[in-house]
Amino acid sequence: MTINMKRVIKTIIIEKIFDKNKSSEMIFKNFISSLDFCIFADNNIDMNHFYIHIPFCRKKCNYCAFYSIKYDETSAKKFLDSLLKEISTVGSRFFDKSREDKSKLDTVHAKTIFFGGGTPSILDANDISKIISAIEKNFGVEKFDEATIECNPESIFLKKLLIYRKSGINRISIGIQSLGEKFLKFLGRIHTKEDALSSIDTAFESGFDNVSADLIFGIPEQTKEDILRDIDEVISRGVKHISLYSLTLEKNTPLEKMIIAGEVKLPSSDELAEIYYAAAEFFKKAGFRNYEVSNFALPEYECLHNLAYWLGDYYLGFGPAAHSFYEDKRWHNINSLEEYVERLTNGALPSTDCETIGYKEKFEEFIMIRLRLADGFSIKEAAEILNIKIDDFKTILKNLIDNNILVESGEKILLSQDRRLLADGVAEKIVRDTFSFLGID
Ligand code: SF4
Structure with a gap:
């Protein structure tokens, strides 16, 4: 009998003890679509990098294709319960706490956690503390070297940031995107330039030193001078890391509709290149290193979590649509909060599409x-x-x-x-x- 068959039978017996109403077929169906068939029992995960996907936003931006839904308290509560269940299930099934710490074997010699989304800062700050504690407890992490949370300017408050710091978060990544009011409006963002700048100030005021900002270039009608001014203003506020992405056209977004209808036009590749290289030069003069095409940082402020992805270290993702990578396997969680909650309620894991990387x-x-x-x-x-x-x-x-x-x-x-x-x-x-x-x- 293969290891997997033994695990199927063991799971059915255990789950029937806990829930007599559940049919063996139902448990089996949940089981075969889960992570168990991707990561085998003899692979005891030793993991140093964790990604948590928070799938809520106040409002969908016009260009966004990330998995996120409108925030409401009831859904957030269901999400948190399921997320904690997912963390403890994966931890207890696959993580062997008796193994020695192998973080030194990673390319990035650090333990990292990254809250992405969606808008992680939309959640109650105490929920973020609960999630960090759950990961630490279930995966034997004493302390994260880098713990990042993505925040949007409209949901950053001093009290919240102080709770983040207490729970171990030491890096804040703020979705500024632009400091031009008309560009923010075009992108469908709900914050203003003033919100953006004061969110940076609040982050420093609360004691964070490692503050990053996301900016977008290539917005229709945005000039080279506009983006250089944004970068200058953000850097002069003390930000140590900037991710500078070009506005990309994603399917089924309002932006795509506007382009198809001929209402707006994205800049040509020559125009984009002119803006990008001018920005890169500006960063260089300011002492920022272009350590990845879209990422610029002062020395020692590179994002360790992203470097871990890029250098091929293993990572585990939790939450709807989160991706994971371990040895030669890659998989992701289902892109639906409803199904995510349902699977975990039924004792199954929400993972799907496991592929072996040849x-x-x-x-x-x-x-x-x-x-x-x-x-x-x-x-x-x-x-x-x-x-x-x-x-x-x-x-x-x-x-x-x-x-x-x-x-x-x-x-x-x-x-x-x-x-x-x-x-x-x-x-x-x-x-x-x-x-x-x-x-x-
Ligand atoms: S806030 Fe971020 S994740 Fe949410 S809709 Fe806007 S771009 Fe997407």
Whole structure:
């Protein structure tokens, strides 16, 4: 009998003891769609990075495709109960507390937790404390080196931030997006410029030092001067890290409808490049390092949690739509709060779409992600994934190096500073050329 069959039978027996009304079929159905079939019993998870998805917002923004629904207290209560259940179930089934701490084996030598959303700051601050305690208790974490919460300006208050600090949060990421009133309105944000600036001040006032802000460029009619002014104003308030994303067109959003109707037009790639490189230059002068294409930080203020993702460390996600990665498996939770609550109420886990990452996908992801980092990728590490000779791999890269698109720096390959916006296209070319050299479809 396989380990999984034994686990199915064990689960049915245990769950029937606790809930006699539940049929074996129902338990089996829940079980087979759950994480148990993705992570096997003999894989005792040793985990250092946790993501918590808070699926609520006050109002949906015009460009947003993240999973989030309108906040109400009853749903938030159901969500919290289910989330705590998910954490304790995964912790008790898969985490072996007797194992020694292996965080030093991670690429990012730290333990991190990240509250993303949605709008995590919409929840009662004491609920955030409960979630952190649950993760610490169930996964044997004494203290997180980096604990981030995404906040929106309209839901940041001094009292709330003080509770965050007490519960171990040490990094605040504020969704400023823009300091132009007309752009905020266009994006469908519910805060004003004044809310945005005072939220930064409140974060520092409450004792946070590691404060990050999200800004968006490429909003129709937004000029280079507009975005440089936003960056300047945010930096001069003391912010240490900025994520600068271009406005992207997501399916089934009001923004898509506006574009299709011809009401607005997004900037061309040349216009975007002009703004991005001007911003990158501005950051450089201000002492910020462009450590990832869209992320700029003062020294020591890089986001460790995101670096852990990008450098291939394992992470576990909790909450609807949260993604997880462990060994060669990747899966995510269902994108529906209702189903999420129902599954956990029925004793099943909400995970779905577990995929095994083969060597092709691994190489593709490695190149795509690492090329976006200022430190680039190791030629040796990349070649090892496909078992290709280093000299052959260098031959494949030669053309891009000769054309100053890539730079060889010791054992590393980096993207030229002035080609950073081309990261995704260049990565695709490297993957295509390598697969074609090896005769892989
Ligand atoms: S606040 Fe953030 S998650 Fe919520 S709708 Fe706006 S962009 Fe999306």
